Amino acid sequence: MGRRILVTGADTFWGGRMAKTLESDSNVDFVIGVGTKDPNVEFERTEFVHVDQSYSILSRIVRATKVDTVVHTFMATDSSHLSSRTLVEINVIGTMNLLAAAGGPASSVRQIIVKSSTLVYGATAKDPSFFTESTKRSSTASSSLERSIIEAESYVRDFAEDNPHVVVSLLRFANVLGSDIVTSFSSNFRRRLCPYIVGFDPQLQFVEEDDVVRSLEFVTRNNIPGVFNVAGDGRIPLSEISKMIGARKVPISLIMPDLFTLPLTKLNLLELPAELIELLKYGRGVDNLRLKEAGFTYRYDTASAIENFAKSQRLKRSLGSGTTGYKYQQDLESFFRHSPAIVED
Amino acid sequence: MAEKRATKTTTLVTLPSVIEVPKDEDETKQGTRLSDIDNWGRSEHMRQLTRTVMNPIYKYWFRVEWEGLEKIPLQGGALLVANHAGAIPPDAAVIMHGIEEEIKRPVYGMADFWFRTLPVGGTLWNRAGGISAHPQNAYHLLKRDEQLGLVFPEGEKGPAKYYKDRYKLKRFGRGGFVEIAMRAGVPIIPIAVVGAEEAMPILAKFPTMAKVLGLPYLPLTLNHVLLTPILGPILSSVAYLPAKFKLRVLDPIYFDVPPDQQRYSRSKVMDEAESIRLKIQEALYDILRHRKSPWFG
Structure with missing residues (x-):
């Protein structure tokens, strides 16, 4: 019998790509995708279900489908378009409901993979150049985004302790760059803008979007428990990144950066959520050795991830911004999958 | 780690138990860099520039004289430990310059994270080989990257002392530097510096x-x-005043404890730290005994 996998956040880049990857695996019998919005990729055989933000319906879905694996990718790691209340709803309440659905002796779930972020380490002057998975953060979390992720992680840890029969994998992703994913960094870079704080040139670390999906797939397929940092090798200073991408540097004041950039952010010319401003001062580096020792090989280091992103941007500029053309239509999907009129060949 | 994974997978019933993780054949693509700034923020280019500026000061102002430079290993990690003095301490720059010029090995100077908080200055400090003295940084630098790190265990207490207290070493912190060297399995190389006190x-x-x-x-x-x-x-x-610099590299100290322990005996760490402090203190007195003038050596 093959695996039955539930993927949360299937309407986002993370869950969508992950579900697509699992679909092509013959060891996987079923992929169930849940999400709050319509998915933006075309699924082959993933069964997509709409749910609310806090995932209150999830326990019913888990009980009904008897999934053995849950891939939890629906964790907000960018606060630019979300209020702090929504963040708590998604990260804290969502994770809590998911773990409640998956826990307990009667549950069919045997593995949980949670997407987290290196935001849990913070970014201050007191930080080491590379955080390992066990390094404590140097300061208490100031932004609601960081607090919500830390809280969600603490629930995951409790869950792992209470349910020793479940393989719990927690992946902390560094900032992601790639041709498809949209983050604050990539939206600014797409506009060829590179905000920086005057007098600071932080070193940053990125992970390529393919490696994001591959690492999720890696821990899922090999049932690897534990906490892992996921980030490409190497830390690169922001000034060099802006050169690699060909972005114009936008100076931001050291004192009250959010106030001075308010007009730009309000006009949607620049995306500067609190966690990005924090990063622009001291940067953040994480040690990626543990996942490598578990057997994972990255396809990109930080420099090639940036290069790859720059290439995809040049291509997009040459071709213009045409839409991908896929629009999810529920009746159409269910017709093609379940109608008796469809002839299987 | 591997054991833990094996025990966990055996409890799975519905999943195929994969204990041997297949190694992916993929190669990591290496991107082309536009600068020579390394993972620690150090730029060899910037170091070169600093050395060009520093060279006349080193040669003709401080007239630096080394003793026992051959005791610094040509490869492998090692923690250099020195006394710290002068209102704006010139000793870090002198030691880094000397070792880089003479034995062509980069030296990373570890200092308080306070430097990072300085706009512009913090970045320049970092590019010129300064990194913050976080235990994690020291361990990573010495153990995995096998580099030379330089620390001043006195911290700011060294340079902040009055001239009347010159060449009297302050407490060597809580011995954190010894613990790091033990954990990283690298030797500590003490260096006694004479001259920085009189320079400022x-x-x-x-x-x-x-x-x-x-x-x-x-x-x-x-x-x-x-x-x-x-x-x-x-x-x-x-x-700076034109004080004559005399540096003496002391014998490397190896610790007879296994690396990578969770915890090291506090009393052993403190004893070692104190014995290193005394060795440097002793060497300082010895150099001063033979010094006829602070300005001419």
Whole structure:
């Protein structure tokens, strides 16, 4: 019998790509995708279900489908378009409901993979150049985004302790760059803008979007428990990144950066959520050795991830911004999958 | 790690138990870099520039003399430990310059994270080989990257002391540097530095003003007194007196404890730290015994 996998956040880049990857695996019998919005990729055989933000319906879905694996990718790691209340709803309440659905002796779930972020380490002057998975953060979390992720992680840890029969994998992703994913960094870079704080040139670390999906797939397929940092090798200073991408540097004041950039952010010319401003001062580096020792090989280091992103941007500029053309239509999907009129060949 | 994974997978019923993780055949693509800034923020280019500026000061102003430079290993990680002095301590720059020029090995100077908080200055400090003295940084640098790290266990207590307390070593912190060297399995190489005390001696301090300005300490130096009529108040606070520098590298200290332990005996760590402090103190007295003049050696 093959695996039955539930993927949360299937309407986002993370869950969508992950579900697509699992679909092509013959060891996987079923992929169930849940999400709050319509998915933006075309699924082959993933069964997509709409749910609310806090995932209150999830326990019913888990009980009904008897999934053995849950891939939890629906964790907000960018606060630019979300209020702090929504963040708590998604990260804290969502994770809590998911773990409640998956826990307990009667549950069919045997593995949980949670997407987290290196935001849990913070970014201050007191930080080491590379955080390992066990390094404590140097300061208490100031932004609601960081607090919500830390809280969600603490629930995951409790869950792992209470349910020793479940393989719990927690992946902390560094900032992601790639041709498809949209983050604050990539939206600014797409506009060829590179905000920086005057007098600071932080070193940053990125992970390529393919490696994001591959690492999720890696821990899922090999049932690897534990906490892992996921980030490409190497830390690169922001000034060099802006050169690699060909972005114009936008100076931001050291004192009250959010106030001075308010007009730009309000006009949607620049995306500067609190966690990005924090990063622009001291940067953040994480040690990626543990996942490598578990057997994972990255396809990109930080420099090639940036290069790859720059290439995809040049291509997009040459071709213009045409839409991908896929629009999810529920009746159409269910017709093609379940109608008796469809002839299987 | 592997054991833990194996025990976990055996409890799975519905999943295929994969104990041997297949190694992916993929190669990591290496991107092309546009600068030579390494993972620690150090730029060889910037170091070169610093050395060009530093060279005449090193050669003709401080007239640096080394003893026992051959004791610094040509490869492998090692923690250099020295005494720290002078209102704006010149010893870090002298040691880094000397070792890089003489034995062509980069030295990473570890200092308080306070430097990172300085706009512009913090970045320059980092590019010129300064990194913050976080235990994790030291361990990573020495163990995995096998580099030379330089620390001043006295911390700011060294440079902040009055001229009357010159060459009397302060407490060596809580011995954190010994623990790091033990954990990383690298030797500690003590270095005794003579000359930094006289290059910028502190006569008085203004603690309240320092607090207001956010500085670790605000001194009045002999340089202010002597040089203000010639150079003005600002230049005189950064101009060194032409003290003669004498450095002595002491025998490397290896620890007979296994690396990578969770915890090391506190008393052993403190004993080792104190014995290193005494060795440097002893060497300082020995150099001073043979020194005829602070300016001519």
